[in-house]
Amino acid sequence: MIGKLLRRASKEQDPGSIIVDGARKATGGKARNRVLMTMAVFFSIYATIAGRLVYLGSIDNDASGAPPSRVTTSRPDIVDRNGELLATDIKTASLYAEPRHIVDADEAIEKLATVLPEIDYEQTYNKLKSGAGFVWLQRQLTPKQQNDIMQLGVPGLGFRTEKRRFYPSGSTSAYIVGLTNIDNQGISGMEKYIDGQGLSDLQLSGLADPKDLAPVKLSIDLRVQHIVHDEIAVGMEKYHAIAAGAVVLNVKTGEVLAMASxxxxxxxxxxxxxxxxxxxxxSAGLYEMGSTFKSFTTAMALDSGKVSLSTKFDATRPIRIGRQTIHDFHGKGRWLTVPEVFIYSSNIGSAKEAEAVGIEGHREFLHRLGILEKMQTELPEVARPTEPKVWKQVHSITIAFGHGVSTTPLQTAVGCAALVNGGYLIEPTFLARTQEEANAVAKKVVSEKTSDAMRYVYALNAEKGSGRNARVPGYRVGGKTGTAEKVVNGRYSKDKNFNAFVAAFPMDDPQYIVLTIADEPKAEKPGMGATAASNAGIIARNIIARSAALLGVKPDFSHENGATLVSME
Structure with a gap:
């Protein structure tokens, strides 16, 4: 306080000191003003930047031109019945551009083409010159492609992490597992089925958290699936066919253990x-199944009560109806018992079995077995069978030996399973199913006695008839061939066949049905046959030989394919 007073007194006494002090105050004021102005400029700059950041952070993706987040497109793993992985999500990078930041579109495209040679030059150029805020250039790149593009150093390009589907088994189970599109949405097979069960709703709501999605367990056994796929691929090439396929079905539960085409x-x-x-x-192809349909004709006749195994039919001469004449391929020219009609694959005998039942009874039986109904199962790719709008006598006769109606091979297998499993129709499933669950949906369609008789004629056909080529030592295989002429331009072709073989094993207590097809097969070598016994039957044999042990069927050589005769009454 004393010091301040003394300084003040001295200033009052010295006029010069007053002048100097005033000048100092004036200069100091200008300096403070400059500092404040500088601070204000910097403040306004930073405020503008901060405001812009807040704005960019507050706008949604759609407004900025960027796509929505891919987090919601997670999908559950798909596994086989043993837990083997069939489909899973993997992370991948997708390339985008911000055209407003692209300096030279031509240069950018030229550089990109060194990494992505398939890129569409004109389309990409238009995107880069559009002035948009965001455009996709290439989805789902490989890690190497991503790295190579980063090395190009093109400004205005960026990457977003997405999810895509990976299928470890490749084409082996392609038609069952199915596909997803570029946005990881199911578009076929079980992938599409899963979306329809609520996954797509979870994705839209943002609740499809991969940690909460339990794997979907299918009924197929990947080991058996590989065998089936391998054998039909080999068979298609070996028999010069345009296509081939097979299914392995559990006759007790309706589970599809393997299916490929x-x-x-x-x-x-x-x-x-x-x-x-x-x-x-x-499941999606419709075919006239030929003589495999004689399985249903024989079962229908026996189940009607009007026919027994000892009943005989006159097959001494062809049947003439209208302008059509029904012949036997290898006619015996005599009366045939029901088992003989079956093992000699008599068209005449089968036609007379149908006549014994009648037109309405025939139609009702095939619908009862689901052969002419659209099959109910998880797989979306299922065709609806075709039949005449009005059944006449000629229709019933031709349908008796597999011509005149079209159905799917899988439905044929399911119907045959009902004939050998005690008489229960069980809709097929591609999901794991317990025996109790199968029993709950099973429908009785034929009697136990009819089922016993069908097991007998199947075994007899493998011993003495057209099924001999499908026999596998130790596994007591039974079955029926089917060689059908294909319809070409409205007429049956003499040189284009659709061949099928349906097998069941082991015949004393069938556990599995194997149905194989060969579309337009040719003779393996000049001079060899091209009927179903020569191709579809052999494919079935190979599948059974390789897969029976994996399916838990133990070989038994004690009564090799001996057909035990059931009651003739």
Whole structure:
């Protein structure tokens, strides 16, 4: 306080000091003003930047032109009945551009083409010159492609992490597992089925957290699936067919253990999945199944009570109806018992079995077995069978030996399973199913006695008839061939057949049905046959020989394929 007073007194006494002090105050004021102005400028700059950041952070993706987050497109793993992985999500990078930041579109495209040679130059150029805030250039790159593009150093390009589907088994189970599109949404097979069970709703709501999605367990056994796929691929080439297929079905539960059709595609690179010949022929293909239908005709006649195994039919001469004449391929020219009609595959005998039942009874029986109904199962690719709008006598006669109606090979297998499992129709499933669950949905369609008789004629046909080529030592296989002429331009072709073989094993207590097909097969070598026994039957034999042990069927050599005669009454 004393010091301040003394300084003040001295200033009052010295006029010069007053002048100097005033000048100092004036200069100091200008300096403070400059500092404040500088601070204000910097403050306004930073405020503008902060405001812009807040704005960019507050706008949604759609407003900025960027796509929505891919988090909601997670999918559950798909596994086989043993837990083997069939489909899973993997992370992948997708390339985008911000055209407003692209300096030279031509240069950018030229550089990108060194990494992505398939890039569409004109389309990409238009995107880069659009002035948009965001455009996709290439989805789902490989890690190497991503790294190579980063090395190009093109400003205005960026990557977003997405999810894509990976299928470890490749084409082996392609038609069952199915496909997803570029946005990881199921578009075929079990992938599409899963979306329809609520996954798509979870994705839309943002609740499809991969940690909460339990794996979907299918009924198929990947080991058996590999065998089936391998054998039909080999068979298609060996018999010069345009297509082939097979299914392995559990007759007790209706579970599909394996099913494949070739030609097929690799779901990891499905560039040809839409080609005309890429069709799941087992469930989505409609065919006249030929003499395999005699299984249903024989069962129908026996189940009607009007026919027994000892009943005989006159097959001494062809049947003439209208302008059609029904012949036997290898006619015996005599009366045939029901087992003989079956093992000699007599068209005449089968026609007379149908006549014994009647037109309405015939139609009702095939509908009862589901052969002419659209099959109910999880797989979306299921064709609806065809039949005459009005059944006449000629229709019943031709349908008796497999002409005049079209159904799917899988439905044929399911119907045959009902004939050998005690008489229960069980709709097929591609999901794991317990015996109790199967019993709950099973429908009785034929009697136990009819089922016993069908097991007998199946075994007899493998011992003495057209099923001999399908026998596998130790596994007591029974079955029926089917060689059907294909309809070409409205007429039956003499040189284009659709061949099938349905097998059941072991015949004393059948556990599995194996149905194989060969579309337009040719003779393996000049001079050899091209009927179902020569191709579809052999494919079935190979599948059973390789897979029976994996399916838990123990070999038994004590009564090799001996058909035990059931009651004739």
């Amino acid at each position: 070739v030609p097929d595609f690799d779901p990891n690179n499905p560039y040809n999945a839409q080609d005309k010949d890429r069709l799941n022929r087992m």
